[in-house]
Amino acid sequence: xxxxxxxxxxxxxxxxxxxxxxxxxxxxxxxxxxxxxxxxxxxxxxxxxxxxxxxxxxxxxxxxxxxxxxxxxxxxxxxxxxxxxxxxxxxxxxxxxxxxxxxxxxxxxxxxxxxxxxxxxxxxxxxxxxxxxxxxxxxxxxxxxxxxxxxxxxxxxxxxxxxxxxxxxxxxxxxxxxxxxxxxxxxxxxxxxxxxxxxxxxx
Numbered sequence: 234x235x236x237x238x239x240x241x242x243x244x245x246x247x248x249x250x251x252x253x254x255x256x257x258x259x260x261x262x263x264x265x266x267x268x269x270x271x272x273x274x275x276x277x278x279x280x281x282x283x284x285x286x287x288x289x290x291x292x293x294x295x296x297x298x299x300x301x302x303x304x305x306x307x308x309x310x311x312x313x314x315x316x317x318x319x320x321x322x323x324x325x326x327x328x329x330x331x332x333x334x335x336x337x338x339x340x341x342x343x344x345x346x347x348x349x350x351x352x353x354x355x356x357x358x359x360x361x362x363x364x365x366x367x368x369x370x371x372x373x374x375x376x377x378x379x380x381x382x383x384x385x386x387x388x389x390x391x392x393x394x395x396x397x398x399x400x401x402x403x404x405x406x407x408x409x410x411x412x413x414x415x416x417x418x419x420x421x422x423x424x425x426x427x428x429x430x431x432x433x434x435x436x
Contacts, residue, residue, distance in 0.1 A: 267343035268344040269295075269343045269344050272344070273297070274396070274400060277306075277395075278300050279299070279395065280298070281297070281363075281392070281393070281395075282298075282392065282395070283295070283432040284296075284393070285388055285429075286389055292338070294310075294311045295308075296432045296435075298363055298435075300363060305362075305363050306351065306359075307354055307435070309349075309350050310349045310350075312335055313348065314335060318331055319335075354435070354436075359435075362431055362435035366431050369424050369428050369431075370392060370394050373392060375403055376403070376405040376425070377414070377417060378404065382407050382410065382414035383414075384410075387407035387409075387410070388408070389405070390425065390429055391403070392428060405422070
């Protein structure tokens, strides 16, 4: 069963809502949702996710802001050791234990497992981040992507907005660039950059 057929079957059984395009001319959704996406969709009113990664480490690196009624929650889903996962020496063979955890991370489905963690931060930071992102993210449009750029190893930035009836996905390659890639909507790119900056400042 191919991807399209699988989606149709699941939708027919009413197990998942279809991935949606949140803005006219946003482009075609290409990212498969994970069990974590569906958990957030089922248990929260609205969720925003920022995922940044590269070809060197193409795994989930999520910063998540989720809202349930008046409560706002911060989560992360990412490899917990960062640069210390390899190339560093620690007493007691700790680097081997770290590498084993990274191996488990790479082989795990993105779900509510040991790598999905709540983040404790001030309520005013949560409120400000939520309000700021909520004003911008619904206006994002799909970016032309890597094919429009001359750089091969830049960072990929993905955004998800999740509600009970839809999961919307927008992908940006080399989000820091404005002039080096062709056929880019400068206002759309600036909105994506602003959204990324709010996530980065808040976590």
